[in-house]
Amino acid sequence: MRFFVTAAKGTEGVLRDELRELGVRALRADRGGVHVDGPPSLAWRLCVQSRIAVRVYERLTDGEARDADELYDLVRELEWERYLSPRHTLAVGASAKNAFTTHTQFLSRRVKDAVVDRLRIREGERPSVDLDDPDVRLFLHGNNGYFTLYRDLSGDPLHMRGYRKHVTDAPLKETLAAAMLRMSGWNRGAMLVDPMCGSGTIAIEADLWARDIAPGLDRRFGFERHLDFDDVARRNYEDMRADCARMALDEGPVILASDNDPRALLAAKENARAARSFVRFSEQDVRALEPKGFDGALVTNPPYGERLEGGMAFFRAMARALAAMNGHTITVLAGTPMIEDALNGERALREVAKPHQVFNGPIECRVLRYRVPNKTEGASPVAVEPRGSRS
Template sequence: MNRYFVTCARGLEPLLVRELAALGAAGVAPGRGGVYFEGGPAIVYRASLWLRTAVRILRPVLEADVRTPDELYEAVRSILWSEYMTPDHTLAVDCNARNSGITHSQYASRRVKDAICDQFRERVGRRPSVDTERPSIGLNLHIANDHAILSLDASWDSLHKRGYRPIQTRAPLNEALAAGLLMQCGYDGSVPLYDPMCGSGTFAIEGSWIALDRPPGLTRKWFGFFGWMDFDKGLWSAIREDARRSVKAALAHPAGGSDVRQDAIDFACGNARAAGVGHLLSFERLALKQVRPPPVYHPAYSSATRPTASGSAKKKNWSRCTSRSETQ
């Protein structure tokens, strides 16, 4: 049994705790910007499929106080990397450094790769190659206040990338955040869902997946743990098939949205089809003033979406609504 840290947006930790507990994870405990849990491959596979608010699932393999790139190199060299990979694996390191003597994240990533490759070259005469797009072994390096945590990345691509949004509108809503907001509101599909500023359709799609009990990871083609030495393809296939069978065929209540821009409606419809719910959701072009107050929506407040105009419409047509533009 290994210990993991699942990252998420700040404020979503309580929701992520609930999600992990519902999956049967052991040792669930909230942290800063994420949640800890313990388990074996099965819980990692289920979490990768089912977690709606998660960003990455990380398995720490090293914690050390480091102040220089050379200290980082030596710390990484102290790990027996043959327990995690072989020279035939490909490797990539993603680094985030702040408040540290190590200020160049790309150089820190290079020193980690150098330490691993040098160890393999000395021991077996060969070294792993680098693949930054889809590595067999992806590593996540987090350095804060001269303290480094190096983890195997079970996700590599962020889990918010569900695989259904190849194109985006000008102010896209993060999928994991959208799901978290819906969950925080208690949405479970037992009431209609309508987003009058639907943009690329994220709220409607995520809401429909919640209502259908559809795992958000079901459409993804690849996870970081596929290249791990202990990856059990048979177990993964069985867990994925069980998840696929749990998906409901239809929504109990209607869901969809509208937008003033036709290109947004086109994006939303395309994304819904890619998400497998195009036949269940309804999108139409409508001005905000033509729409009754919905239960949930993505408020347009960036410069790209003209906050003053949308805020004025909300105030004029929805007497109990306060626009962000008028409270800034």
């Protein structure tokens, strides 16, 4: 079977790397995601295990359509009775470029008509439409007169792990935090620091990744509501989930997260508790940050736009504090060029990779990566005790 695993724009490369690490052999990165071939159980496993994927789509059919009738025929040919019964609910989304029409509502309606007409004739009844919480969600993609119809296996997007009950201003999606962590080159053994942690997403994702806790263990997926997910499929799926759960480690590296906003810290601690994460939180201004070891990774997402107080002066002070993190790698998600200017002004920060463009929702950002050479010989950093208790 053919699947398309989607990713936020700019994170397709790290998704491909992650999928390879998860044992996927037949794959090809593309704009917006990675094409994957394999059995249904592979798609279920990717829903449970991928930290970077946004959705997992199954490719149901594809072909040329020069008008609405050809599209209708293409869709109606499919054995819809395998995928849903008249008791299921349905929703269809669409997007198209250079097609006989780019009117997405019209395209969605045509697909929906073809599905329900086929089922009405075969079963005497038709499924109804539920745009908010459908059992089966379809997505039609058209490009240059060629259409591909997908079935969404994930249901709610995969960034919704279930642990983030509380958010502060500008929370990062869990999937983008996971992508940043992979881009940072962090080895999952060294200490990790986020000094502007907001609701804690980067730190919690780091902890879950370091301890091999699968991100989708505590949630349900769209495919569980599909007709072809029968009792045998359910048993196989539950076995696979149990295997994933067994991989989780109790111990992990020290992960420190701080923020100067006590409300953000409250939210972050609640989220960490819900995720059963061991991140250690503290209230601190990033400008007073001090290294807690001779090496480690700092991964962070500074404020910008309306949430920012102090403008360039703040970023310069922040950059000075980051440049004092001897021996650390520094990875920053920059939502404004001011951050890059300030960091590039610090001589101690050595760029280790070119800035990489990603999209945080609609906001164009750059992932910046530096290293601070270790100049601390003879100095005595604050000792960090090994991990033991929860935050």
